[in-house]
Amino acid sequence: MEYEVEKLATENAVVGEGPVWDAQSQTLYWIDIQGGKIWNYDPANGENKLLHTGYNVAGATRNKQGGLAVGTWEGVQLWNSDDDYTWLFKGDVEGRPIKLNDVTVGPDGSMYGGSGHLDSCTLFRFNTDGSAEIIDDGLDLCNGMGFSPDLKTFYSTDSPKHEIYKWDHNPTTGSITNKHVFTTTPSDWGIPDGMTVDAEGFVWSAIWYGGMVVRFDPDGKEERRVELPAAQTSSAMFGGKDLNELYVTTAAFGTGDPTPTGWEPAGFDMSTYRGGDLYRVKLDIQGKPEFITDYSVPS
Numbered sequence: 572m573e574y575e576v577e578k579l580a581t582e583n584a585v586v587g588e589g590p591v592w593d594a595q596s597q598t599l600y601w602i603d604i605q606g607g608k609i610w611n612y613d614p615a616n617g618e619n620k621l622l623h624t625g626y627n628v629a630g631a632t633r634n635k636q637g638g639l640a641v642g643t644w645e646g647v648q649l650w651n652s653d654d655d656y657t658w659l660f661k662g663d664v665e666g667r668p669i670k671l672n673d674v675t676v677g678p679d680g681s682m683y684g685g686s687g688h689l690d691s692c693t694l695f696r697f698n699t700d701g702s703a704e705i706i707d708d709g710l711d712l713c714n715g716m717g718f719s720p721d722l723k724t725f726y727s728t729d730s731p732k733h734e735i736y737k738w739d740h741n742p743t744t745g746s747i748t749n750k751h752v753f754t755t756t757p758s759d760w761g762i763p764d765g766m767t768v769d770a771e772g773f774v775w776s777a778i779w780y781g782g783m784v785v786r787f788d789p790d791g792k793e794e795r796r797v798e799l800p801a802a803q804t805s806s807a808m809f810g811g812k813d814l815n816e817l818y819v820t821t822a823a824f825g826t827g828d829p830t831p832t833g834w835e836p837a838g839f840d841m842s843t844y845r846g847g848d849l850y851r852v853k854l855d856i857q858g859k860p861e862f863i864t865d866y867s868v869p870s
Contacts, residue, residue: 574797579818580612580619580849587820587847588765589630589674592810594860599810600631600639601820601849604672609641612818612849614811619849623653629684630674633863640864642674642684647697649866657868664703667693673765673806675716679745680865685713685727694727696747699865706747707736715766715776715806719789720859726753726774730762731834735776735791754791759836765806765820770857777804777819780836784819786856797854801846802839809858816853821846 584603591600599612609623609631623631627644634640634649641650646661646669663669672687680699683706686692694707694716707713707727714728715735722742728735737753740746753774756763761780768774773794774787782802786794801821808818822845825832829841 572795574852574854576797576799577851578800578848579614579617579851580610581847582608582610582619582849583823583847584608584820585824585847586805586822587849588805588822589628590765590806590808590810590818590820590849591630591632591861592808592814592818592858593633595633597812599808599818599849600633601818602628602631604629605824609639610849614816614851623650625653629671632674632676632682632861635680635863635865636867640676640682640866642671642682644670647671647682647684649868659701659866659869660697660703664693664695665705667691667695667705667708669695672712673714673716675718676862676864677745678718678722678742678862680862681745682864683716685710685716687712687714699867701869707750714764717766717768717774718862719768719772720770721772724772726766726768728763728766728776730764730779733758733762735763735766735774735787737791754787756785759838760785761802761836761839762834764804767806767808767858769809770814770859773856775807775817777807779803779805779822780834780839784817797852799846799850800844801848801850802843803845805846808861811853814858814860815856816851817858819850819852821848821850823847
Protein backbone atom coordinates (compact mmCIF):
# COMPACT_ATOMS: atom_id res chain seq x y z
CA MET A 572 0.00 0.00 0.00
CA GLU A 573 1.45 3.35 -1.04
CA TYR A 574 0.82 6.63 0.76
CA GLU A 575 1.43 10.25 -0.13
CA VAL A 576 4.19 11.54 2.15
CA GLU A 577 4.51 15.30 2.71
CA LYS A 578 7.66 16.94 4.01
CA LEU A 579 6.50 19.71 6.36
CA ALA A 580 9.68 21.08 7.90
CA THR A 581 13.35 20.76 7.06
CA GLU A 582 15.30 21.44 10.25
CA ASN A 583 18.23 19.01 10.00
CA ALA A 584 17.26 17.75 13.47
CA VAL A 585 20.06 15.62 14.88
CA VAL A 586 17.55 13.40 16.67
CA GLY A 587 14.10 14.67 15.70
CA GLU A 588 11.65 13.05 18.10
CA GLY A 589 8.70 13.42 20.46
CA PRO A 590 5.81 14.55 18.20
CA VAL A 591 2.78 15.45 20.34
CA TRP A 592 -0.47 16.79 18.92
CA ASP A 593 -2.00 19.58 20.99
CA ALA A 594 -5.76 19.46 20.53
CA GLN A 595 -6.29 22.88 22.11
CA SER A 596 -4.10 24.82 19.69
CA GLN A 597 -4.36 22.33 16.81
CA THR A 598 -0.59 22.34 16.50
CA LEU A 599 2.23 19.82 16.90
CA TYR A 600 5.09 19.98 19.36
CA TRP A 601 8.25 18.10 18.38
CA ILE A 602 11.84 18.15 19.51
CA ASP A 603 15.50 17.54 18.69
CA ILE A 604 16.91 15.55 21.59
CA GLN A 605 20.61 15.99 20.93
CA GLY A 606 20.21 19.35 19.23
CA GLY A 607 18.39 20.68 22.29
CA LYS A 608 15.38 22.20 20.51
CA ILE A 609 11.58 22.34 20.83
CA TRP A 610 9.43 23.34 17.86
CA ASN A 611 5.74 24.02 17.43
CA TYR A 612 4.42 23.24 13.96
CA ASP A 613 1.18 24.95 12.87
CA PRO A 614 -0.49 23.17 9.93
CA ALA A 615 -2.80 26.15 9.38
CA ASN A 616 0.05 28.27 8.05
CA GLY A 617 2.98 25.86 7.75
CA GLU A 618 5.06 27.73 10.32
CA ASN A 619 7.51 25.68 12.35
CA LYS A 620 8.30 27.93 15.30
CA LEU A 621 11.43 27.40 17.40
CA LEU A 622 10.47 27.63 21.09
CA HIS A 623 13.59 26.40 22.87
CA THR A 624 17.26 25.98 22.10
CA GLY A 625 19.91 24.88 24.58
CA TYR A 626 19.85 21.91 26.95
CA ASN A 627 18.85 18.44 25.72
CA VAL A 628 15.14 17.62 25.73
CA ALA A 629 13.24 14.33 25.42
CA GLY A 630 9.67 15.56 24.95
CA ALA A 631 7.26 18.41 25.59
CA THR A 632 3.51 18.50 26.15
CA ARG A 633 0.90 21.02 27.23
CA ASN A 634 0.36 21.18 30.99
CA LYS A 635 -3.24 21.54 32.18
CA GLN A 636 -2.34 24.19 34.77
CA GLY A 637 -0.28 26.21 32.31
CA GLY A 638 2.95 26.06 30.35
CA LEU A 639 4.61 22.96 28.98
CA ALA A 640 5.88 19.92 30.86
CA VAL A 641 9.31 19.13 29.42
CA GLY A 642 11.39 16.01 29.92
CA THR A 643 15.16 16.62 29.70
CA TRP A 644 18.51 14.94 30.29
CA GLU A 645 18.45 16.40 33.80
CA GLY A 646 14.85 15.91 34.89
CA VAL A 647 11.32 17.22 34.32
CA GLN A 648 10.40 20.88 34.32
CA LEU A 649 7.43 23.19 33.93
CA TRP A 650 8.44 25.47 31.09
CA ASN A 651 7.06 28.81 29.97
CA SER A 652 10.20 30.05 28.23
CA ASP A 653 13.96 29.54 28.40
CA ASP A 654 13.97 32.34 30.96
CA ASP A 655 10.98 31.07 32.94
CA TYR A 656 10.90 27.43 34.04
CA THR A 657 10.67 25.42 37.26
CA TRP A 658 12.18 22.02 37.98
CA LEU A 659 9.65 19.45 39.17
CA PHE A 660 12.03 16.48 39.29
CA LYS A 661 15.80 16.65 38.93
CA GLY A 662 18.83 14.47 39.36
CA ASP A 663 17.91 10.87 40.09
CA VAL A 664 15.27 8.54 41.46
CA GLU A 665 16.65 5.89 43.83
CA GLY A 666 20.08 6.41 42.30
CA ARG A 667 18.89 6.11 38.68
CA PRO A 668 19.74 9.24 36.66
CA ILE A 669 16.80 11.07 35.08
CA LYS A 670 18.47 11.28 31.67
CA LEU A 671 15.30 10.99 29.63
CA ASN A 672 15.16 9.68 26.07
CA ASP A 673 11.39 9.51 25.49
CA VAL A 674 8.24 10.53 27.36
CA THR A 675 4.49 10.04 27.32
CA VAL A 676 1.61 11.10 29.57
CA GLY A 677 -0.79 8.88 31.51
CA PRO A 678 -4.51 9.37 32.06
CA ASP A 679 -3.94 10.92 35.52
CA GLY A 680 -1.67 13.65 34.11
CA SER A 681 1.60 12.05 35.22
CA MET A 682 4.57 11.99 32.85
CA TYR A 683 6.21 8.67 32.05
CA GLY A 684 9.85 8.93 31.02
CA GLY A 685 12.40 6.40 29.90
CA SER A 686 16.11 7.02 30.21
CA GLY A 687 18.72 6.44 27.55
CA HIS A 688 22.45 6.37 26.80
CA LEU A 689 23.37 4.95 30.20
CA ASP A 690 24.90 1.62 31.24
CA SER A 691 21.45 0.65 32.54
CA CYS A 692 18.24 2.48 31.67
CA THR A 693 15.03 3.00 33.62
CA LEU A 694 11.35 3.69 33.01
CA PHE A 695 10.01 6.26 35.50
CA ARG A 696 6.61 7.68 36.40
CA PHE A 697 6.63 11.27 37.63
CA ASN A 698 3.42 11.59 39.62
CA THR A 699 1.35 14.74 39.95
CA ASP A 700 1.73 14.67 43.76
CA GLY A 701 5.47 15.27 43.42
CA SER A 702 6.56 11.69 43.96
CA ALA A 703 8.42 9.58 41.41
CA GLU A 704 8.63 5.84 41.00
CA ILE A 705 10.41 3.21 38.93
CA ILE A 706 8.21 1.14 36.61
CA ASP A 707 10.96 -0.84 34.89
CA ASP A 708 14.74 -1.07 35.21
CA GLY A 709 17.78 -2.72 33.64
CA LEU A 710 16.87 -1.66 30.10
CA ASP A 711 19.29 -1.11 27.23
CA LEU A 712 17.52 1.99 25.84
CA CYS A 713 13.99 2.88 26.96
CA ASN A 714 11.85 4.19 24.13
CA GLY A 715 8.30 4.47 22.73
CA MET A 716 5.39 4.21 25.17
CA GLY A 717 1.61 4.44 24.97
CA PHE A 718 -1.78 3.33 26.29
CA SER A 719 -4.55 1.29 24.70
CA PRO A 720 -7.88 3.08 24.12
CA ASP A 721 -9.52 1.21 27.02
CA LEU A 722 -6.53 2.11 29.25
CA LYS A 723 -6.11 -1.51 30.28
CA THR A 724 -2.78 -1.89 28.49
CA PHE A 725 0.47 0.07 28.65
CA TYR A 726 3.22 -0.35 26.07
CA SER A 727 6.96 0.32 26.30
CA THR A 728 9.99 -0.33 24.11
CA ASP A 729 13.60 -1.44 24.58
CA SER A 730 15.15 -0.52 21.25
CA PRO A 731 18.43 -2.50 21.14
CA LYS A 732 16.58 -5.63 22.23
CA HIS A 733 14.12 -5.13 19.32
CA GLU A 734 11.27 -5.63 21.79
CA ILE A 735 7.99 -3.84 22.46
CA TYR A 736 6.38 -4.81 25.76
CA LYS A 737 2.78 -5.06 26.85
CA TRP A 738 1.76 -4.43 30.46
CA ASP A 739 -1.48 -4.66 32.42
CA HIS A 740 -2.62 -1.18 33.45
CA ASN A 741 -5.30 -0.62 36.07
CA PRO A 742 -7.16 2.58 35.06
CA THR A 743 -8.44 3.07 38.61
CA THR A 744 -5.26 2.62 40.63
CA GLY A 745 -2.69 3.34 37.91
CA SER A 746 -0.77 0.17 38.73
CA ILE A 747 1.33 -1.29 35.89
CA THR A 748 2.16 -4.99 36.17
CA ASN A 749 2.68 -8.23 34.24
CA LYS A 750 5.25 -7.18 31.65
CA HIS A 751 5.57 -9.49 28.68
CA VAL A 752 6.78 -9.23 25.08
CA PHE A 753 4.15 -7.79 22.72
CA THR A 754 6.30 -8.18 19.61
CA THR A 755 9.92 -8.66 18.63
CA THR A 756 10.84 -6.76 15.48
CA PRO A 757 13.10 -8.46 12.91
CA SER A 758 16.73 -7.44 13.26
CA ASP A 759 16.98 -6.70 9.54
CA TRP A 760 14.37 -3.93 9.87
CA GLY A 761 16.39 -1.73 12.20
CA ILE A 762 15.32 -0.94 15.77
CA PRO A 763 11.89 0.05 17.16
CA ASP A 764 11.87 3.63 18.41
CA GLY A 765 8.97 5.97 19.25
CA MET A 766 5.35 4.85 19.05
CA THR A 767 1.71 5.80 19.26
CA VAL A 768 -1.54 3.83 19.63
CA ASP A 769 -4.55 4.48 17.40
CA ALA A 770 -8.27 4.53 18.19
CA GLU A 771 -8.61 0.85 17.24
CA GLY A 772 -5.88 -0.20 19.68
CA PHE A 773 -3.23 -0.86 17.01
CA VAL A 774 0.37 0.09 17.81
CA TRP A 775 2.40 2.24 15.39
CA SER A 776 6.17 1.88 15.87
CA ALA A 777 8.75 3.98 14.05
CA ILE A 778 11.65 1.80 12.89
CA TRP A 779 15.01 3.59 13.13
CA TYR A 780 17.19 2.58 10.14
CA GLY A 781 14.10 1.06 8.49
CA GLY A 782 12.60 4.22 6.98
CA MET A 783 9.10 3.17 8.02
CA VAL A 784 6.37 3.18 10.62
CA VAL A 785 4.81 -0.24 11.19
CA ARG A 786 1.26 -0.81 12.43
CA PHE A 787 0.86 -3.86 14.68
CA ASP A 788 -2.49 -5.41 15.55
CA PRO A 789 -3.36 -6.08 19.22
CA ASP A 790 -1.73 -9.52 18.90
CA GLY A 791 1.60 -8.00 17.83
CA LYS A 792 1.38 -8.94 14.15
CA GLU A 793 2.26 -6.49 11.37
CA GLU A 794 -0.90 -5.13 9.77
CA ARG A 795 0.66 -2.54 7.44
CA ARG A 796 3.60 -0.21 7.08
CA VAL A 797 4.09 3.36 5.93
CA GLU A 798 7.42 3.98 4.23
CA LEU A 799 9.26 7.31 4.51
CA PRO A 800 12.06 8.81 2.37
CA ALA A 801 14.40 8.96 5.39
CA ALA A 802 16.04 5.93 7.01
CA GLN A 803 16.03 7.10 10.61
CA THR A 804 12.31 7.31 11.36
CA SER A 805 12.18 8.06 15.07
CA SER A 806 8.57 8.56 16.22
CA ALA A 807 4.98 9.00 15.10
CA MET A 808 1.83 10.75 16.34
CA PHE A 809 -1.70 11.24 15.04
CA GLY A 810 -2.91 14.79 14.64
CA GLY A 811 -5.16 17.04 12.59
CA LYS A 812 -8.77 18.04 13.16
CA ASP A 813 -9.96 14.46 12.65
CA LEU A 814 -6.81 12.80 14.10
CA ASN A 815 -6.25 10.99 10.80
CA GLU A 816 -2.90 12.56 9.93
CA LEU A 817 0.23 10.68 10.96
CA TYR A 818 3.12 13.02 11.81
CA VAL A 819 6.53 11.35 11.64
CA THR A 820 9.85 12.67 12.94
CA THR A 821 13.24 11.66 11.53
CA ALA A 822 16.87 12.11 12.57
CA ALA A 823 20.03 13.28 10.81
CA PHE A 824 22.27 11.63 13.42
CA GLY A 825 25.35 10.02 11.83
CA THR A 826 24.96 11.76 8.48
CA GLY A 827 28.32 11.86 6.71
CA ASP A 828 29.96 9.48 9.19
CA PRO A 829 30.79 6.09 7.64
CA THR A 830 31.61 4.54 11.03
CA PRO A 831 28.94 2.02 12.12
CA THR A 832 27.46 2.29 15.61
CA GLY A 833 26.88 -1.45 15.81
CA TRP A 834 23.11 -1.04 15.85
CA GLU A 835 22.64 -0.89 12.08
CA PRO A 836 20.93 -3.86 10.43
CA ALA A 837 23.05 -6.04 8.17
CA GLY A 838 23.59 -4.42 4.79
CA PHE A 839 22.57 -0.92 5.91
CA ASP A 840 23.78 1.70 3.42
CA MET A 841 25.77 4.18 5.52
CA SER A 842 25.45 6.80 2.76
CA THR A 843 21.64 6.68 2.62
CA TYR A 844 19.57 9.76 3.46
CA ARG A 845 18.94 9.54 7.21
CA GLY A 846 16.56 12.41 7.89
CA GLY A 847 16.16 15.40 10.17
CA ASP A 848 12.79 16.47 8.78
CA LEU A 849 9.14 16.39 9.87
CA TYR A 850 6.72 14.45 7.63
CA ARG A 851 2.95 13.91 7.43
CA VAL A 852 0.86 11.11 5.93
CA LYS A 853 -2.93 11.35 5.69
CA LEU A 854 -4.67 8.07 6.47
CA ASP A 855 -8.09 6.43 6.67
CA ILE A 856 -7.34 5.55 10.31
CA GLN A 857 -7.88 7.71 13.35
CA GLY A 858 -5.64 8.21 16.32
CA LYS A 859 -6.87 9.05 19.79
CA PRO A 860 -6.45 12.24 21.82
CA GLU A 861 -3.27 12.34 23.87
CA PHE A 862 -3.29 13.03 27.58
CA ILE A 863 -1.73 16.21 28.97
CA THR A 864 0.17 16.63 32.20
CA ASP A 865 -1.47 18.12 35.28
CA TYR A 866 1.34 19.56 37.39
CA SER A 867 1.02 22.58 39.64
CA VAL A 868 3.89 24.98 40.21
CA PRO A 869 5.62 24.04 43.50
CA SER A 870 5.17 26.65 46.21
